[in-house]
Amino acid sequence: MAQIKSIEQVIHDGAKLFMPSVSVDCVIFGFHDNQLKVLLLKMKGADQWALPGGFIYRDEDIDEAASRVLRERTGIQDIFLKQFHVFGQPKRSDKKFHLNMMKKDGIKVNKDNWIIQRFITTGYYALVDFQFVKPTPDFSSVSCEWWDLKDIHELFMDHKNILDRALETLRLQLNYQPIGYNLLPEKFTMPELQKLYETILDKSLDRRNFQRRMSGFGFVKRLKETRQGGAHKAPYLYSFDLKKYKKALEEGLQGGW
Amino acid sequence: MAQIKSIEQVIHDGAKLFMPSVSVDCVIFGFHDNQLKVLLLKMKGADQWALPGGFIYRDEDIDEAASRVLRERTGIQDIFLKQFHVFGQPKRSDKKFHLNMMKKDGIKVNKDNWIIQRFITTGYYALVDFQFVKPTPDFSSVSCEWWDLKDIHELFMDHKNILDRALETLRLQLNYQPIGYNLLPEKFTMPELQKLYETILDKSLDRRNFQRRMSGFGFVKRLKETRQGGAHKAPYLYSFDLKKYKKALEEGLQGGW
DNA sequence: ATATCATTGCGTCGTTATGACACAATGATA
């Protein structure tokens, strides 16, 4: 499984290497400066941004394919990753657009080539610790960057729709998946955790009730250190008790937000 | 899009009609005699039961393909249907098994035929009103029957795994999807609704607290009729106020079970 | 040095929701 290095290679060898008709797209979430971020690729030959994606090798598990894409784009080995939806409308990819894009880039491709057939894609969302990511573009893109969630309005193909669905899934799974654990660094403050919840839920929460409830769950432990350097009172640092966290999530955190 | 009538036809025309590599499988839930039921197919040429499934026509939405499978197996037009997971392990289908099965059935198939390639399948779960279903086998099966959930132990390929995942999804989405509405007949009793919840959650609930809480949500309305014919006190009939039900589900029913 | 001020940590209070259980009403069966 040699890594793909050019569009030409995909066009030439794709049909042989990969499964036809199927792809994966990844919504990679990070959290930094109290903002939810998404990793995007700027595409070659078009002034558009896209979600990182890829194809499935003929003998590769689809989850492993997504995991591989994640590794290649972020440099991180073990990443929290979940499927959330299959996007299978016949019109979701625009053949003419693809052909034009490649033409611009000086690439010749036959009209019945593997790459411009209809694809059904499985959407994955991933949660990463922002600080460890080394954004790396792939063969189809010129750069790979973190975007602030609120600044993303238009994306390649149906990728904005995919992103919106990922966010919706994140919201629904907040009580069932270790979302805080995977998005935050090992040590974090209660206001940071709250801000993460508020961003995902898109609503503000009462600071004191949030603290009480979160503490009540019993899976965050307060450390003896405080976060220094802020302009005000130094808040305590916390970390997750992963064992207790996962146990609590199995049943689902009780109550709504 | 002519309906497929025989295995021979699929083998012969499949590659032309359908997308390669992708399929759908449906876990069709019903509720009858206070039991959760699943619709299964008994396969030709093998003493095994399988989930209803199908392929995706080259110009068909994947959700529509699942919907079509549902229509053909149940005779019902509008069915509640949700994707829940993609099963994409390379080893999930066993080429040799398929070849043997067809051999038994006296069907010749080339080793590189479309049908025995690797398939990635998208699992859907469907909720239907038991009484309206007319179970109908497809080209690959000799019969189509309702099975009691608790009697299903082994299925074709990885279908038992798919079923288990569907059930897990049902459990997790109980507070977010109109599951009661779609599984129960228009009029139902509170004990019936409770039994449905208990079956899905696999735990018993206090009758009186269940009634209080369910009434408190405000989307079940008590009718003036009672269910006659039972051996004991005749319970009141209820029906859903669909508008209020859906509104409540948007935010998710608060609290756990 | 001292006052200012946003932020943090901890607590109160009234209301509501929850789990556990009691008891009377119903209506087919014995």
Add this chain to the structure above:
DNA sequence: TATCATTGTGTCATAACGACGCAATGATAT
């Protein structure tokens, strides 16, 4: 007519929740 499983309604103590008060902290301004 008595019996009995089942249904409808209610009680009560406890826990959880939302809204809010207030003092402690520590960087910045005066």
